[in-house]
Amino acid sequence: MSDIVVSVENLSKRYLIGHQSAQRKSDTTLRDAIGREARNFVRKAADLLHGKQIIQGDEVEELWALRDVSFEVKQGEVVGIIGRNGAGKSTLLKVLSRITEPTDGRVRLRGRVSSLLEVGTGFHPELTGRENVYLNGAILGMSRKEIARKFDEIVAFAEIEKFLDTSVKRYSSGMYVRLAFAVAAHLEPDIMVVDEVLAVGDYEFQQKCLGKMQDVAKNEGHTVLLVSHNLNIIGSFANRALLLDRGSLVACGGVREAISAYLSRGSLDPIYVAPQADISSSPHVSRAEVVTSEPNGVHQFGEPLELRIMISHEQPALKACLTLQILNQDRSPVLMTYAYYPDKRFGEKPGRSQLTCRFPNPRLNVGRHYLRVFLSEPPGGIEYDRLECVCPFEVVRTNDTVLWGWRPDHCAYHDDWSWAIANETCSSSEMNLRLPKQMAAVRTVRDTDTKDTGH
Amino acid sequence: MTHEIIIEAGRAERHYWRDLWHYRELFRVLAWRDVAVRYKQTVIGATWALIRPFLTMVVFTLIFGKLANLPSEGTTPYAIMVFAGMLPWTFFSSALADASNSVVGSANLISKVYFPRMIVPMAAAGVAFVDFAINFIMLVVLMIWYQFVPGWQILFLPAFTVLALLAGLGPGLWLTALNVKYRDVRYIIPFLVQLGLYASPVGYSSSIVPERWRLLYSLNPVVGVIDGFRWCILGGQSQIYLPGFLLSIGVTAFFLWLGIRQFRKMENSFADLI
Numbered sequence: 001m002s003d004i005v006v007s008v009e010n011l012s013k014r015y016l017i018g019h020q021s022a023q024r025k026s027d028t029t030l031r032d033a034i035g036r037e038a039r040n041f042v043r044k045a046a047d048l049l050h051g052k053q054i055i056q057g058d059e060v061e062e063l064w065a066l067r068d069v070s071f072e073v074k075q076g077e078v079v080g081i082i083g084r085n086g087a088g089k090s091t092l093l094k095v096l097s098r099i100t101e102p103t104d105g106r107v108r109l110r111g112r113v114s115s116l117l118e119v120g121t122g123f124h125p126e127l128t129g130r131e132n133v134y135l136n137g138a139i140l141g142m143s144r145k146e147i148a149r150k151f152d153e154i155v156a157f158a159e160i161e162k163f164l165d166t167s168v169k170r171y172s173s174g175m176y177v178r179l180a181f182a183v184a185a186h187l188e189p190d191i192m193v194v195d196e197v198l199a200v201g202d203y204e205f206q207q208k209c210l211g212k213m214q215d216v217a218k219n220e221g222h223t224v225l226l227v228s229h230n231l232n233i234i235g236s237f238a239n240r241a242l243l244l245d246r247g248s249l250v251a252c253g254g255v256r257e258a259i260s261a262y263l264s265r266g267s268l269d270p271i272y273v274a275p276q277a278d279i280s281s282s283p284h285v286s287r288a289e290v291v292t293s294e295p296n297g298v299h300q301f302g303e304p305l306e307l308r309i310m311i312s313h314e315q316p317a318l319k320a321c322l323t324l325q326i327l328n329q330d331r332s333p334v335l336m337t338y339a340y341y342p343d344k345r346f347g348e349k350p351g352r353s354q355l356t357c358r359f360p361n362p363r364l365n366v367g368r369h370y371l372r373v374f375l376s377e378p379p380g381g382i383e384y385d386r387l388e389c390v391c392p393f394e395v396v397r398t399n400d401t402v403l404w405g406w407r408p409d410h411c412a413y414h415d416d417w418s419w420a421i422a423n424e425t426c427s428s429s430e431m432n433l434r435l436p437k438q439m440a441a442v443r444t445v446r447d448t449d450t451k452d453t454g455h
Numbered sequence: 456m457t458h459e460i461i462i463e464a465g466r467a468e469r470h471y472w473r474d475l476w477h478y479r480e481l482f483r484v485l486a487w488r489d490v491a492v493r494y495k496q497t498v499i500g501a502t503w504a505l506i507r508p509f510l511t512m513v514v515f516t517l518i519f520g521k522l523a524n525l526p527s528e529g530t531t532p533y534a535i536m537v538f539a540g541m542l543p544w545t546f547f548s549s550a551l552a553d554a555s556n557s558v559v560g561s562a563n564l565i566s567k568v569y570f571p572r573m574i575v576p577m578a579a580a581g582v583a584f585v586d587f588a589i590n591f592i593m594l595v596v597l598m599i600w601y602q603f604v605p606g607w608q609i610l611f612l613p614a615f616t617v618l619a620l621l622a623g624l625g626p627g628l629w630l631t632a633l634n635v636k637y638r639d640v641r642y643i644i645p646f647l648v649q650l651g652l653y654a655s656p657v658g659y660s661s662s663i664v665p666e667r668w669r670l671l672y673s674l675n676p677v678v679g680v681i682d683g684f685r686w687c688i689l690g691g692q693s694q695i696y697l698p699g700f701l702l703s704i705g706v707t708a709f710f711l712w713l714g715i716r717q718f719r720k721m722e723n724s725f726a727d728l729i
Contacts, residue, residue: 053728054636096462097568099569101464101465106461109459122564126492138484139570140568
């Protein structure tokens with residue numbers, strides 16, 4: 001028996017979507033509108049007679065959400081699926097989990113498939129937490145016995161023991177998501193299909209779920225197909241990746257290759273050029289560029305980074321000072337530098353100046369970053385020019401692996417570190433004496449966590 | 456582990472019914488959910504299930520029995536005769552109406568999880584059955600009140616209950632599938648149910664229908680069901696009109712076949728249409 005558990009051959013999926021025709025937009029009179037409605041009615045009636053689907057709008061377009069996709073997955077593999085919005089990732093998962101039928105092609109699945117396309121599918125707000133565990137479990141394909149067996153584990157995992165018999169509608173959104181995750185994390189299918197669900201919920205808990213899922217995948221040889229926009233999750237969790245682009249499979253294989261193929265299709269433009277209309281003779285920034293290590297504004301962590309600023313000054317400035325800030329995704333500055341040195345003056349004579357700032361070993365955290373540029377006289381003087389949030393670029397850290405990968409909201413910067421760990425072993429009787437105290441401490445911390453995330 | 460699934464366009468599930476059986480747990484849970492949720496945050500709770508048919512019975516007894524002075528079956532009290540008709544009618548009509556709206560109402564499930572779609576209308580019919588059981592208690596109370604003793608025929612009641620269920624589920628499945636594609640169905644169903652209440656011998660006995668129209672009248676599958684119920688409950692005081700009864704069963708079987716066929720043909724595209 002081969003160990004291929006998912007085999008997809010020439011899979012295609014077509015959707016029909018309706019548009020308003022250009023003519024319709026120009027129909028403005030009542031007579032036009034009546035005529036149009038009459039035509040619509042006739043068309044819908046004809047659709048009904050032919051048993052066809054009713055499509056809103058008067059022009060129908062075919063949309064291939066998936067086109068000729070073929071790949072195979074072996075048992076125990078964790079496969080990441082990446083691609084931009086509308087690339088067909090979710091459609092692929094829907095076909096694999098038998099929710100929707102392909103238009104063409106064929107899929108062979110060996111084993112029990114569970115799909116997790118949404119957290120808490122079928123949760124009913126009127127039912128209690130306990131009841132919802134059973135409901136959701138059954139919807140996800142668990143038997144009552146299986147749920148009963150894992151019930152305590154699920155509740156402990158979700159940390160909602162106290163609210164087990166409260167209607168879910170009274171839950172905070174954090175509690176709700178935790179309970180839903182907990183049920184899902186205890187599924188034990190042969191093949192698990194997971195959509196972007198891990199994007200919601202509090203971060204600590206997500207990590208816990210990923211950990212649980214990875215344990216299951218590793219220890220029991222289960223296969224996981226995972227869609228995520230978080231490349232760092234894919235990078236550390238998956239051992240293979242598929243890249244989809246407008247319905248077609250463009251890369252299939254190593255995670256690093258797929259991620260860099262994905263990033264190189266990016267549209268980030270880390271170059272700013274002053275618009276023609278804004279050009280004045282007073283000193284201004286005419287061009288700004290972030291030189292990243294990879295194309296399309298992608299920068300690999302640890303590689304040297306260069307910022308190049310071109311300043312035009314037909315009218316000279318007596319004293320010019322250039323200040324640069326690197327902003328993170330929240331637009332908060334994480335790094336600042338300036339150029340104002342007695343021996344390195346610029347802008348004193350009419351013309352242009354090129355300023356280059358080099359960071360040999362930048363420690364920016366992963367994620368989207370921007371540049372803020374000030375051109376002014378030294379503090380207190382005239383402000384010549386100011387650019388907000390220009391030159392977007394993306395820092396990634398895929399060349400070294402940490403346990404869960406990095407996320408933009410982890411921190412602002414990375415530093416070098418080393419740890420010293422001293423282990424002290426003690427006898428089991430000592431252990432028993434110690435444990436309750438420690439657990440109580442952990443418990444209080446978690447309770448405060450709950451309050452924080454609940455609102 | 457050797458369990459293999461092949462997904463292809465237009466491929467019918469080979470083990471459809473086995474698969475359905477495999478998901479019986481989900482059927483139970485969905486039906487239980489709907490029952491559990493129905494009377495939450497109400498003051499009198501499940502009593503509502505009793506009050507509705509009771510009031511309808513009172514109204515029918517007054518209008519048909521007292522005002523119109525229609526005859527009952529033999530010596531049976533008119534109220535019991537009406538209730539013996541109301542019981543299968545309510546079961547039939549709520550199974551039909553709830554099943555028809557069930558799939559559209561569970562759009563969130565349909566578009567996110569796989570399971571044999573037929574579970575959903577079946578669970579809706581299951582909920583209707585729970586109401587039926589509650590109503591049955593009402594009938595027993597009524598019989599004690601009138602000191603009415605049923606005959607041996609009552610033993611056949613389960614068979615007619617199944618018939619009522621199938622009569623509702625057949626067209627129900629068809630309308631469910633149609634409703635996903637054409638939401639017009641949602642507006643037609645209440646009208647059909649209301650019309651059916653008068654076109655079926657609920658408030659009156661089917662014996663008042665002239666003999667030459669009886670066969671045509673029996674094209675309505677509920678006629679056979681209600682006659683069967685009255686025969687069981689009223690202990691032979693009500694006679695089954697055999698040709699009509701067989702015709703009703705035939706119509707029920709036809710609708711069941713049609714319903715299952717249409718449903719299975721369309722269920723693979725539910726997620727795209729819903």
